[in-house]
Amino acid sequence: MVNRWGEKMIEKGKISSSQFAILVTMFTIGSAAMLIPTLLTLEIKQDAWIGAVFGVIFGLLFVSLYSSLGKKNGEYTLVESCEKLLGKWIGKPLSFLYIFYFLSLTAALLRQLGDFMTTQIMPNTPLQAIILLATAVMIYGTRLGLESLARTAQLIFPWLILFFILIIIATMPNIDWQKIQPVYEHGTLSIMRAGYIFLGIPFLDFVIFLMIFPYVNDQSAAKKAFLTGTVVGGLIIVIITALSILIFGHYLTSVNFFAPYVLAKKITIGNFPARIEAVFGGIWFIGTIIKITVCFYASVLGFAQCLHFRDYRFLIMPFAIIAVVLSILMFPNIVFFYYVALNIWTSYSLVFGVFLPFLLLIISIFRKRV
Template sequence: MGEMIEKGKINPRQFSILTLLFSLGSTILIVPSALTSIAKQDGWIAAVAGVAGGMAVIFLYSMLGSRYPDQSLMQYTEAILGRWLGKVACALFLSYFFILSALVLRNVGDFITTIVMPETPIQVVHALFLLAAVMGVSLGLEVIARSSEIFLPWIAVLIIVLIVFLIPQIQLDRIQPMFETGVKGIIHGSLSVLSIPYMELVVLLMVYPYVTKPKKIRSAFMKGGLLGGVIVIVVTILCVFVLGWDFTARHTFPSYTLAKKIQVGEFLQRIEVLVAIIWFLTIFFKLALCFYASILGMAQLFRLRTYRPLLVPSSIVLGVLSIVVYPNIVYFRVFAAEIWPFYSLTFGLFMPLLLLTVSALKPKPPADGSSAEPKEKIH
């Protein structure tokens, strides 16, 4: 283990917090819109179905990760599929991590330039946010995990405040008629929760070998994913009950608009900045983890001793990619609803399933030599 590129270790609790923040990342802001545009007022049922499916996906990841406790996704993909096929699969995974990082960064840019500061060039927003992520990644996994522990209580308080103050605004008749879109609409809608964030959690298989107490990783992973899912369901329910499904479906960032509805007497208004803060904090961790997985994976693929030299060039490429990844916010809505779920299914479900199946059919390596191979590889 000493030969590993990443020297840091995180505990299962920190892993759980990172999973939670990752699953809230872009999800709370963009998913309610995608859900309701497909499943209409049954968007919240689609969210529940999506979270249930998401838990199964996390279970699949933890089965794969626990088969190779000392190796990251890059290392055992090569071990399972053989050298050349493994390298191709690794390169595909890396492209997915990198495109995901670019999309997450673009989400931030779009949000700030359409809602918060419309006059600011999107490149400036991206550069500032990237700078923070690069600093985080250069300090390593342990620092990212510890800072997530510091921010968690603040994020929790802000989410609770948001939910409590919106309860008086709920209009229950907005839920009817139930099951109008039928099972097909609900399943189609649930795909948007499955693809953002659950299928994207495959990124965390790069972090898996650095978590202490391997026996507790699965429950930590499931706990973080479930908590994130519950918050997404609650936010979707609030969007449907307070704004109505049609309004939610029309807006790109409905949960931000949702917070504008909060009014307590004459003194507590314009509280939507809370949602912006929750979102900036959670999406920072999502971006940091995606970018970290990309460059750690690159370093492992090319057998480098450290990922540090890759930081600056990769961040420049990422900055450019985030501008060209989709032309405008209108296109993004189609992309998030129609294209991304199937792209995510490829890397978030089919590839991990393939790896698990092949590794189950292969004879298990001997216990004493199991971790000797990756040491060789990194040297």
């Protein structure tokens, strides 16, 4: 398979627009479902769900930016576009920065997954063991390629939606509408600040899908699929955030690092606990693994394209080792992880998710006109 310049494409697989939408949805809820309720309630308490709505609206604007850039450079991934638009001397260093960004996101997700498993489900298991297990699955998924990853997501997605609906129905008797009042207490600026946090996790990370955009079969439907996946994933996060507040109140939501998992424990059959939170944890584990694999796949594919290798698979093991080391060194504990998520990650992501894509889009439009 070659692009319009006659260059061989390293990734030969193709995915449908519906598979692309599912990948976007699962990417959205993969880590944010556990992270966002806590972060937003820390910031604006019972108004967190409104902040989540603002975040989704902001996110749709940036999805439009990424879709426009992807459409302008249809057959090129983000890394290839950097070099084509900015030249070898500027584009290649910029590509390496993006590759590090994708790899650091992989490491952050591995750490979050490890912290979740060791604090909620398997407290006596070493963190490193969980991270290595997740890494092994990530390696296997990356070796299989994009098509297999998309099909796996397509297989899991209906179960994820079914379980989400079950949580809504089963927890409705525990809802207390007083806990969400007073509404809009913290004002527009504070709520927009919370929306800004939600923007960084996960919407600015969506720039990673520019590594997948060229491999969508129907390019004309790719933008709609991108927007659909964002809306569905964003709506799920908004509902999870609102449910957490309505059942636990803002204080308990803010001090629970994994509030949705605790929410699943509230499901009962009659007067007896259903004990299906482990099933919820397993589904979330698989969903997050898919997100991790997308990030890792983008980093190894980008590196291979940047150096014009014929294949990316021989890079998987060395990059996996780097990701594991980063996941342990970058985040010494779960408290620091949440501090980075709340105060640093969005600002860090602005460079890669806003400024550079906007620059590439402007240059792309200018070059087309010339």
